[in-house]
Amino acid sequence: MLSQPRSFKAASGxxxxxxxxxxxxxxxxxxxxxxxxxxxxxxxxxxxxxESARSAGEPMxxxxxxxxxxxxxxPSSRMxxxxxxxHRGLVFYTDRESDKGRDLKTNPFAAALFHWFLPLHRQVxxxxxxxxxxxxxxxxxxxxxxxxxxxxxxxxHQSEVVAGRAVLEQRMAExxxxxxxxxxxxxxxxxxxxxxRPEVVELWEEGADRLHDRLRYKSQFGRWTIERLSP
Numbered sequence: 001m002l003s004q005p006r007s008f009k010a011a012s013g014x015x016x017x018x019x020x021x022x023x024x025x026x027x028x029x030x031x032x033x034x035x036x037x038x039x040x041x042x043x044x045x046x047x048x049x050x051e052s053a054r055s056a057g058e059p060m061x062x063x064x065x066x067x068x069x070x071x072x073x074x075p076s077s078r079m080x081x082x083x084x085x086x087h088r089g090l091v092f093y094t095d096r097e098s099d100k101g102r103d104l105k106t107n108p109f110a111a112a113l114f115h116w117f118l119p120l121h122r123q124v125x126x127x128x129x130x131x132x133x134x135x136x137x138x139x140x141x142x143x144x145x146x147x148x149x150x151x152x153x154x155x156x157h158q159s160e161v162v163a164g165r166a167v168l169e170q171r172m173a174e175x176x177x178x179x180x181x182x183x184x185x186x187x188x189x190x191x192x193x194x195x196x197r198p199e200v201v202e203l204w205e206e207g208a209d210r211l212h213d214r215l216r217y218k219s220q221f222g223r224w225t226i227e228r229l230s231p
Contacts, residue, residue, distance in 0.1 A: 033205045033213035035226050042201035042217040042224060046124055047085055049116070049203075056119035065113045066092065066196075068103035076103070082114075083141060089197040090126060091133055093141055095158035097190045104130050110196050121206035126198050133193030142187040151175050154185045207231070 039045040053061035060081075067077040076099060084091030090112060095101060104110065111127040142150065155171035162168060179185050201217040212231035217224045 032207075033203060033215060035215060035228060038203065038215060038226070040224060040226070041087075042126075042198065042203075043085060043087060043089070045203065046114075046126070046201065049122060049124060050082075050085075050114075052119055053116040053122070058116050058118045061114075061116060063114075064090075064092075066100065067111045067113075068100045069107055069109075070103055071106040076100070082112075083193070084137075084195075089128065089195045091137075091193050091195050093133075093138065093191070093193045095153065095156075095188075095191050096132075098158035101158075101190075104194060110194075112196055123202075123204040125202040125204070126196060126200070128197045128199035131195050131197065133195055135192070138192035139187055141193065142191070147184050150184050150187075151179075153191050154188055157190075202229070 039048065050061050062082040063079055064082055065077050066080050067075055069075045078100065080092045080094065082090055083093055096105075108130045109128065110130045111125065113126075114122075114124045116122045145153075151172055155175055156162075156168060175185065198217075199219050203213070203215045203217075205213045207213055210231060214229035214231055216227050216229055218227070
């Protein structure tokens with residue numbers, strides 16, 4: 001649970017209960033994030049914040065920016081969807097021959113960032129080592145995907161140069177005719193899941209006058225410690 005309610009102020013310094021932007025009333029009442037009130041496990045706390053964002057109507061709370069780097073330290077980032085979270089970490093799926101897949105093959109570390117405008121201005125940063133999800137779990141998720149998404153993943157070698165959209169559409173149409181709709185295409189060997197195993201997790205919540213709350217979890221000898229950071 002969170003405690004100690006507080007309110008944002010407009011740029012003029014006048015306290016507000018609501019901020020009206022383009023006709024949308026946005027509640028800006030928020031709560032102090034306290035070390036004693038958050039869950040001692042950061043993944044449990046992240047799950048709670050995800051559910052709060054989902055309940056508040058955040059359109060895609062599972063969206064996260066994932067950053068990787070080449071072996072010589074050149075970073076890149078992209079948006080992906082969180083498709084699993086448990087005590088082991090965060091799971092997402094992709095083409096393992098894509099740019100991020102090649103990064104992770106030679107430099108198996110990543111950072112993820114969630115940002116939610118609703119119900120509160122919040123961010124969560126997660127960083128750690130990355131491992132491949134096993135074939136059984138990747139197969140199970142593959143079967144749950146819509147047929148069109150599976151067809152696209154088969155015909156599109158992510159991050160490779162293609163002559164034009166028409167090429168992709170032609171491949172898609174040919175594959176749809178060639179395969180039985182009852183089963184769809186099997187999962188390509190190059191497509192599967194990754195798990196980010198958190199080593200550091202930071203909770204961030206916006207505060208009045210930019211006095212934001214930042215709590216950092218660090219994994220040490222199999223246990224999590226929590227420390228407050230200056231905003």
